[in-house]
Amino acid sequence: MDSPPEPELLSLNTATVREKWSLRQMIEGCARHRIRGISPWRDKLAEMGVKEAAKAIRDNGLTVTGLCRGGMFPAADRKARRAAIDDNLRAIDDAATLEAKCLVLVSGGLPPGSKDLAGARGMVRDGHPMYCADRACVNTLAQALDLCDELNRNGSGALGVAVDVYHVWWDPLLRAQIERAGDKRLLAFHICDWLVPTADLLTDRGMMGDGIIDLPLLRSWMEQAGYHGFHEVEILSSRNWWRRDPDEVLATCRMRHRTVC
């Protein structure tokens, strides 16, 4: 907790600069700013082409810390449900092509018109959710780990959680559940900050240091539990960071990572 994080553990979740850059620009930007990890989103990946992207990432010596995203399993009818599952199978192929450390799933929420939360949670279980949930009917780390245990009893590390500080910082059981997860199930660590006030439920995340999350404390819990992987910055910020020059954003990420994380 007292020593700053290793700079080479910084990773860029490309949502952070999604408004102004293509995936190729993101890859080259990471290399330029000596950010060693990258986590692409599938819309930009489709634009560039998966093989082309894999080559550019390899050529620049980057590690793919995650592919965003699969999931969104609950659906209103059989056809939509089948489409969601097929899309997840394609996402697994893409993740393999990119040699991604993990495929991040956002489980999905209630289907349109539904109030059946138990039913939606059942669809997520049947769809094999893997990672931590946002805008989702899997809402706590404990619940995500229960699902991991149910679907992957031997704890091989094939299923696990992406611990995103934005979603879990408030959880009274957080420290215990990170410890429970252990190194096998801790597949990713996403960082940003919770702003006060927060103006939008989805796209008003803060840069590390601008909010109220005790990032060094959370990192220390991750490390004590055996996680020594990347620290992936993911900042959805329609009002601020998305509007800035991405080179400025990346430089700020590096500086804040060193000083407040």
Add this chain to the structure above:
Amino acid sequence: MDSPPEPELLSLNTATVREKWSLRQMIEGCARHRIRGISPWRDKLAEMGVKEAAKAIRDNGLTVTGLCRGGMFPAADRKARRAAIDDNLRAIDDAATLEAKCLVLVSGGLPPGSKDLAGARGMVRDGHPMYCADRACVNTLAQALDLCDELNRNGSGALGVAVDVYHVWWDPLLRAQIERAGDKRLLAFHICDWLVPTADLLTDRGMMGDGIIDLPLLRSWMEQAGYHGFHEVEILSSRNWWRRDPDEVLATCRMRHRTVC
């Protein structure tokens, strides 16, 4: 779950019509719309005067289902902390004068400039929180009940929770924790709805039936756990219900209570 709720169990949390009415108008409005319960807020109570309000409420035959609110315990320094505690002592006096069924506490969040969540939670415990938490460092029903057990071991009913559907509907442990609370600790049941999308974190609550919460299911869990008290409508809605004629709002509350709760 199949039978509609008893109309005489409807209660009005006066925040629902706070923009246009004084407390006296709220009291008379409840009587006019045959709403038998009322839950005043302290700012309006101070305007009217506590004794005057108690008399008007009594004269109109209303039950005070709760007084909103005490709490907000975490503070940045000793002086602010002392002021918060004094304010809570006054709130207890007011609740007694009104013969309120309970005093609703909102525990409070991080003090300005602080990231010390564990410390804030300690200040809440020391301040004796009672009821469910909003914008607060007590975030789940399980955590609130743990505090109740710690501070009121004999489960006398002096401490308990206000189950506000807006705050708890997503909780994977909800049914089990309502059952755990039982009739002694279930002191209030607040209803409204969660809108999709939600435009504001605080003041975009929905009227019952306009969102995605399965209200009859949650009510059935409360009843199975032994709760047979009022159903208190609390709708903070700067964009919609606060702008309407309060008589229309109350009529809508009554109709929706009968048809979708």
